[in-house]
Amino acid sequence: MVSMSTVLDVQHLTTHYRTLRGWVRAVEDVSFKIEKGQALGIAGESGCGKTTVAMSLLKILPKGGRIRKGSIIFDGLDLVPLSNNEMRQIRWKGIAIVFQGAMNALNPVFKVGDQIVEAIRTHEPDVDRRSGMDRARSLLELVGVEPHRVDNYPHEFSGGMRQRALIAMALACNPKLLVADEPGTALDVIVQAQTLKLMRELKDRLDLSMVMISHDLSIIAETCEKVAIMYAGRIVEYGDAEDIFKEPLHPYTQGLVKAFPSIKGERVRLTSIPGSPPDLLNPPTGCRFNPRCPYVMDVCRKEVPPLKMQGNEDHLVACHLY
Amino acid sequence: MEVSEDYIIEVENLKKHFPLKKGFFESIVSKQEITVKAVDGVSFNVKKGEILGLAGESGSGKTTIGRLLLRLVKPTEGSIYFNGKDITKMKDSELKPLRREIQIIFQDPYESLDPRMTIKEIIAEPLRVQKICKNEEEVEERVKAIMNDVEVTPPEEFMHRFPHELSGGQRQRIAVARAFVLGPKFVVADEPVSMLDVSIRAEILNLMIDLVKKRGSSVVLITHDLAVSKHVCDRVVVMYLGKMMEMAGSSELIDSPLHPYTQALIAAVPVPDPNYKRNDVIGGEIPSPINPPPGCRFNTRCPYAHERCTIEEPAFVEVEKGHYVACHLYT
Secondary structure: OOOOOEEEEEEEEEEEEEEOOEEEEEEEEEEEEEEOOOEEEEEOOOOOOHHHHHHHHHOOOOOOEEEEEEEEEEOOEEOOOOOHHHHHHHEOOOEEEEOOOOOOOOOOOOOHHHHHHHHHHHHOOOOOHHHHHHHHHHHHHHOOOOHHHHHOOHHHOOHHHHHHHHHHHHOOOOOOEEEEEOOOOOOOHHHHHHHHHHHHHHHHHHOOEEEEEEOOHHHHHHHOOEEEEEEOOEEEEEEEHHHHHHOOOOHHHHHHHHHOOOOOOOOOOOOOOOOOOOOOOOOOOOOOOHHHOOOOOHHHHHOOOOOEEEOEEEEEEOOOOO | OOOOOOEEEEEEEEEEEEEOOOOHHHHHHOOOOOEEEEEEEEEEEEEOOOEEEEEOOOOOOHHHHHHHHOOOOOOOEEEEEEOOEEOOOOOHHHHHHHOOOEEEEOOOOOOOOOOOOOHHHHHHHHHHHOOOOOOHHHHHHHHHHHHHHOOOOOHHHHOOOOHHHOOHHHHHHHHHHHHHOOOOOEEEEEOOOOOOOHHHHHHHHHHHHHHHHHHOOEEEEEEOOHHHHHHHOOEEEEEEOOEEEEEEEHHHHHHOOOOHHHHHHHHHOOOOOOOOOOOOOOOOOOOOOOOOOOOOOOOOOOOOOOHHHHHOOOOOEEEEOOEEEOOHHHO
């Protein structure tokens, strides 16, 4: 069901990477929806497939990566069967991405303004250079960088400004959906807080839909209404941010929430989830979390738990406990 | 500062200025030396058996202090006393026995372990360099014992593997084992968990705490994560642009910070609670350490800055018992 306000509807997305040792099952049967003006946070550890989901949305998977199943309906159009040329019409004008690693994502030998103009002119060829540059200036102003800095090279920008420039570049063609892959990581806490504040403001002002990808639950708690927790390529829990943080149901989410030392509250001994994430070439059978789960039962080793409604309408969890 | 038996490390007025390379023309025209003032007058001490946290943003000088404490770089000025002996003036030959007592755990376990050595060789290397064991059996025994301590078990199975066969968490455990195999009195841990996944960070930190308590070693934990320092450290020092801004017991520092910078830093830490409403974030970024602002170094970003802050540098004074701060608001 696609309602008018659904911007993105991902169903049963399965992305694998071909390697010499076989298919790496990076993303398996992932489904989610994003409404207009809504932000979805995808959280999980490294190797859980969250970045692969982001790259699948724009179909910019590295060599060997392939979407093997599922559909990505953006604005009523399924992106999976589209050719690369057709995808170019969608990228940036429909879906834009802020890449991780603000320090390295800009080209050091071109001026920041020229790089933004390049992004605009690639996707809107009828824009001339001068009006492109005007747009670059107002974009920089939008993200809180002085407009005259279009003539600077990336090395003249600080880390926080580079991150802002990347956000400006992503907004260059007024996308409906912004994918942010680990914004704020590799930045200092204060600069990170500034960046997150900016993204929240932009989302409200431009009525943007967002997919926010992060390993840091607190970043997601602060910016997103909906949260999907991924583990070893699958979504294990999905729901309103409030429900997930107040009442995590999946044992992995519970462990993850507890593993985060909070700066508020009493001094405690930190807890962790024993073991480490599985090898995705040969993921464990049944529930992929079963080797690390404290409540593991026989059925967990045999059957993959489906993502089922639990408690209120929007809270989904994939666990045999429920 | 009084010399006391209780301190393992005493640092007095420590400075490290890295000279900048100048161009040919500039070096003729101006005789003035340009330096990066990475650490600029820092004094603190580490008690025996204590975990002291060094916190701050990148560029605050915390890693440089860690390297100075091990004499991996030579200080420009000031002294570091280890067990009452000044290590800043020691010759390299005198330093070698010292390395038995002082060890370091590096940030990135993917880079800090030699990929061509087996786990056993990696852990045994310090024992061999220091010529501690009489024979090969003793080396193996000690390697096995420490591997049990860091819970990479069974040691027989892992000893002959190479680092690439281990997960990130296991590698960092090996790095911890290598640091503790000599039974050091003092260990510098430079962001030991920042490269690891959240779900395994706590394990490594708890492991370190247990080893420290068991052996009575002292640790300087360098971290940018104040939440971690609250739960792990006994005391915390907050650094900004090569200067100490505040020092206090970890719970006191986080729960009732005095310095506006510490307050801003704590306010900026994201909280895993969707209903949490944060106060305003301070603007700006850390200035260049080549030309730090005069007066208090934080005055360019401080919401309470007044005229005095731009002229006079605030002294580092004890405001409450054990709670030191460098800010004109309190003097």
